[in-house]
Amino acid sequence: MRYCLNCGREVSDEDYVNGYCIDCFRKIGNPFTKQVSLELKVCSRCGSIFYKGEWHQDSMENIVRRYLLDNQAKYMIASAELISVEPSGEPRESAKGVYVQNWLFGIVLNKKHFVQFNQDVRISVSRTICPRCLARASRKISAVVQVRGVNAQAHRGLVEGVIMSNPGYSEYLVDVEDAPNGFDIRFVDQLPARRLAYELARLLGGHVKETFKSTRYDARKGVWQGIHTFSVRLPDVTEGSIVRYGGELWVVKKLDVRGIQLEAVSSSRRTTVPLSEYWSGHLSIVENYYVKGVYEVVAVDKSMVYLLDRDSGEVKEFLLTNIPFQVKQGDYVKILVIDDKEYVLKYGQ
Ligand SMILES: [Zn+2]
Numbered sequence: 001m002r003y004c005l006n007c008g009r010e011v012s013d014e015d016y017v018n019g020y021c022i023d024c025f026r027k028i029g030n031p032f033t034k035q036v037s038l039e040l041k042v043c044s045r046c047g048s049i050f051y052k053g054e055w056h057q058d059s060m061e062n063i064v065r066r067y068l069l070d071n072q073a074k075y076m077i078a079s080a081e082l083i084s085v086e087p088s089g090e091p092r093e094s095a096k097g098v099y100v101q102n103w104l105f106g107i108v109l110n111k112k113h114f115v116q117f118n119q120d121v122r123i124s125v126s127r128t129i130c131p132r133c134l135a136r137a138s139r140k141i142s143a144v145v146q147v148r149g150v151n152a153q154a155h156r157g158l159v160e161g162v163i164m165s166n167p168g169y170s171e172y173l174v175d176v177e178d179a180p181n182g183f184d185i186r187f188v189d190q191l192p193a194r195r196l197a198y199e200l201a202r203l204l205g206g207h208v209k210e211t212f213k214s215t216r217y218d219a220r221k222g223v224w225q226g227i228h229t230f231s232v233r234l235p236d237v238t239e240g241s242i243v244r245y246g247g248e249l250w251v252v253k254k255l256d257v258r259g260i261q262l263e264a265v266s267s268s269r270r271t272t273v274p275l276s277e278y279w280s281g282h283l284s285i286v287e288n289y290y291v292k293g294v295y296e297v298v299a300v301d302k303s304m305v306y307l308l309d310r311d312s313g314e315v316k317e318f319l320l321t322n323i324p325f326q327v328k329q330g331d332y333v334k335i336l337v338i339d340d341k342e343y344v345l346k347y348g349q
């Protein structure tokens, strides 16, 4: 048995911490063996932080949290296990480039008692320029991938994901900028730009057009220097588009690397055509159509279907043979007008 240095109480091993009983330790104990201090390099341009041999685009708070959890053995007594750390105040600059921030440490002592202690963390910050910003500042843009199309912006997240998950692209990336009808991805080198352009074309069903604009003649190398542009033109068809193909009207059901999946407007026939049919002009988008409304099927007899527009009270009659799918009373359908002709489609199509 041991005795508490403060209250003199007899203490079992599991309640004994660094000379005290657990109750006294909570009041006057100190689980820290030294003040926590860390030195960080921060990029003055992009704010990236250098930690564990790498530049991270992460917040100071997250980096400090990782440091505290990774290095707890260096500043805490052996019987303490750090469970959680949260900042409990803003960092204050105590000297030039030196910040002090109070953190709340959640600790388990002797694998049994949960306690919380506050401790100041000292963070020395030295400002520098990270290698990527340095490269970007000193190296000129030599290639641009232009992503263009009516729906280009919708793919921006996916495109940025492709770039960021591959250092073969991200290392050479300068920036991504909005442009009319899409966005531009600028690179310091043309090879990653070319690869990305063709990868995006494959993923999104696009078409690449390359151009080169010379800016100066490099007499030493004997070549023209300039900017390579890879314009990735995306198809304007999307799911739900009405298209004309092979003399028939179709609804686009799906669009992916295998092609364009179509369903005929006036029959439920389905087919898949390669995207090349779009680029060659064999498949074209129908622009002049509109949705007349959503109608409820109020009656079906041997030859006719009666549709009601609940808002206007209008009732329309259609020949059953003009409706390419099964309908029954209570169903909803959509009427589409293409070139002044009305078509009945399944609701949701
Ligand atoms: Zn005690």
Ligand SMILES: [Zn+2]
Pocket: 043, 044, 045, 046, 047, 048, 129, 130, 131, 132, 133, 134
């Ligand atoms: Zn930077």
